[in-house]
Amino acid sequence: MSNEVRSLGMISPKGTGKTSLVEAILFNAKIIKRLGRVEDGNTASDFDPEEIERRMTLFPAVNTFTAGKTRVHLLDTAGYPDFLPETRAVARAVDNAVMLINAADGVKSQAAKFWALFDDLQMSRSIFVNFMDKELANFGAVMDQLRKAFESALFVPITVPMIKDKKLVGVIDLVGGKAYACEADGSGKFTESDIPGDFEDLAGEFKEKLVEAVAEMDDALTEKYLESGELSEQEVTQGLLKGVAEARLTPVYAGSATLNVGVAQFMNRFLSLSAAPGQRPEITCKDKDGNEVVRKPDPAQPFSAFVFKTLVDQYAGKISLFRIVSGKLTPDSQLLDTTQDRKVKVQQLFTVFGKKQEPADQLVAGDIGAIVKVDEFQTGDTICEMANPVVLPPLKFPDPVLSLAIKPKERGDEDKLSLGLTRLVEEDPMLKVSREEQTQELMISGTGQIHLDCVVSRLKKRFAVDVEVSTPEVPYRETITKKVQVQV
Template sequence: MKIYPSEQIRNVAVLGHGGCGKTTLVEAMAHVAGLTKRQGRVEDGSTISDFDKEEVKRGISINAALVPIEWEDAKLNLLDTPGYFDFVGDVKGAVRVADSALIVISGKSGVEVGTEKAFEYADEMEIPKIVFVTDMDDDKTDLQKILDDLRNLYGKSIAPFQVPIREGEHFVGFVNVPKMEGRRFVKDHVENCPVPDGMDDEIGPVREMILEAVAETDEALMEKYFAGEEFTLEEIQSAIHKGVVDRTLVPVLIGSGMNNTGVQVLMSALVKYMPAPKEEHTSVFGEDPATGEPVEVKCDTEDPATALVFKTIVDPYIGKFSLFRVYSGIIRTDDVLLNVNKENMEKVSHIYVLRGKEQIEVDAIHAGDIGAFAKLVNVGTGDTLCAKERPVRLEGVEYPESLAYKAVIPKTKGDEDKIAAGLQRLMEEDPTIKVVLDNENHQELLYGVGSQHLEIIVSKLEAKFKVGVDLVKPKTPYRETIRKKVQVRGRHKKQSGGHGQYGDVVMEFEPLGDNDTAFVFEEKVFGGSVPRNYFPAVEKGMQESVKKGILAGYPVVGIKATLLDGSYHPVDSSEMAFKLATQIAFKEAFSQASPTLLEPIAKVLVLVPDDYMGDIIGDLNKRRGRVLGMNPLGGKQEIMAEVPMGEMYGYSTDLRSMTQARGSYSMEFQRYEEAPKEVQERVIAERTKEE
């Protein structure tokens, strides 16, 4: 593949709601550009970007895929991203290294939640946007409603550049408003045609809006506009480019990915209006790993090399690929680069340009371009690789918190090691996967972004690593404690010929008032009734006792234990005997001191649009939550609440359902507090059944 200077590169993240036609549009662009002889179809599993077995099986994009396309002496690095929210990790990675976003809207479905999310992701990274409304060949498409919805959400920056030409309600072409020329679809190409009569009322407002936007980009153009002078096409296109790059203009183009209509115009618009890496990122700033000082990284091939790994592909058969964007310099085969995050040197043996699953080996990747390293073992997503003479750490990829979780149970006993190895490989590929060992409940907890994400992890384990698992509801880490003060005697006496065993303690147990601490031990023994050398044995007896309470076998917390008195035998007493005597005293005291079950309470922050606030508060109340307050945040409400963690299982799915995926939340453990009687009875009954 030809090497392109950064001025001729466009790094474009393709974003939109799940099922809106992103992959079909990318496939159409590849076909129009001559990459394929026959356009692939999502339904057939034959597209360039959906090549993973899970994607083919399910007919949806799960991973971000790179599809470089050469068009009009430029290279379009299209990053086709998943639209389903469970796979947002790959979207975040793609947007992190893109210089612009192509937001696809289905004409049949209109503006959806995924459209809003796409705008959000692009705005977070401050990259310009172009909107493409596909499915215009569907007679039910209402372009005006889509434009109205976009303007209501994003204001006057929305600028439609094309007005559809319809004959008998069928979409047969469009008017290119900046050029004031007609375009008619003829079989597999587009022909120029006159602007049809009777379209002035439609075209006039659109043309006026574009000219106003053009005038606002420059004072000289503003004077020309007010003087009633016509702009040249070059002035219009230059001003549009400036407006797009400044993010004051969001062009809206129309067509159909399925029928290849409007695709050529779209690609030309991406080349013409979207920023090149050097233009958008004249420089970015990283930090010196030693001092934390800012380091300027210019998009210049003469500078030392700097690259960011934004995605990892792990496959048992083809090995590991690390996709990277070069921010400065040139990365060549046989270069030795510093991995700033891992603090080790990496030798580059093979460099590829990936086009879907196709691997095109190249000798070098220049500043502004995207490539892939093969088989770099110690390189992970988010790592910065750079020339040793200029160490710099670039900002990595910011992933959403993974809050959907289930416990992993092997289908076949003895597969634990294979499962751990498989999950480790999948975590390299997808940083939104997390595995936590719950030693207390002897469970391995698998975390993901949503239930579909977890389901696909299980499917990948089976397909790629030949190991089967079941996912079940995890156990909640309850605790046990006491509510009143008691004094008991614990005596362990055993005679078995020869030396016997004798330990005798009188102890006082009372609530500590601190459920973060298991127990506090004190001794107030007078007169040597229990020799000092047995005190550590009594404390050790306590350490073992609090591991398991008598109500449901959960760990015990919040107890103060005081050794008051006791007795000993000069021959038969031992540390073991006093430890066992303490355990007897503990059990006796626990049953007398009003034992109770404690449940973990989480601090929950839910961020939702105002319209959903009532539903969310009602749902939190059903979960026995206490709403502590609300905080308005730019058109949304942040609801602060405390909720029992046992009631939060499955909340990520429920919240998505209640808010049409517009809500998000975070959760962290706060403290333990006494569970209601009915909860205690249910938990104890379930625990008894397990045993």
């Protein structure tokens, strides 16, 4: 059952098209009826008023849907550096990362930060070379840049663009050896055919790179390739599956998210090639006596999960988004939050789609879901079955780098500010609130200017409190070692 779950996080720098690609995937899967645009503020993933106003993703969004027999957890993340710690938490919750590249810009130095994150978490990963509709886009050049930038990786083209008269007209699927002429109107419509004569050379060149890489995956494939100079479609698929599962090769796809070209072909291959939960490495954690124990992504193991994100919804209350590491979970379960050392009764379980939650009967290892209205849960907490308590490796959130003094513009709004900050701290593990000892100023600390700007703006939008922020009167020590209760 677990093998029918796939999770993927769009994880790359801001502006590479993550939110647009999520939108096109959901549209093609007929989960949403209309292809929203980031510019129009109507995408499935950027639904928070602050995100709509800024036209950028600020918080991770989960979109769970069914594609054929597979339950897909498609997560969008923020690419701006201020929000990287939270993106890292999402990376821990998914089995596959998809890194997007703006083909017109090429591989930028920022990409290295994300790549290092994937390496650190030993993630199975793919590349989507986006913006292929731009005149300056050059797929071959991006492939070369990738190889140069990340020397230890083996990049394998899976779909390549067809460009005619400087226009992106479709993609070629190298594994199946078919061409897909795509309509460039966002509809996602395409026609399958044999590879047209004028694209045969291009396809042949990239197919050779693909087969060469796949032949390295095991001795039998190497031998066959050396003997006959080719591999069958079945052998190629077999080698790709092995390479991706062992995170030894990185499939590369091409297309345009906003024109919805190459997206269906990407998703089609991705679903069959990407790592299933059962292929992820086991996780070493601690039992209640501090001994090391192992949890495998197997539904038959004892239940364990961790909360990777907390949201506070005006109506639904606290929403704890979690990833199941091992075992399974059904509604009405008595559980243990081992981080807080508290028993918790969980009545209902949900899957998440953007801002909506759908009740679920059962979730298994590899699934991503939500529990609502459990006040005890905090981001990073481990949740387990009562009989088998463990603590999973903690999520890391760095110390803040920027602190500002904060006060309400209107006298009398102190309580509103205090309440607002308390709520925002619950949702945002990168935000710290404290009081400066000498001056008694109330301080907010975070990862950067944009992060704290968002805090100020959300206080106004969600809690109707106008605040003034200023540089603290005395230089503030950025390391905050203890939590401070907000009391204004």
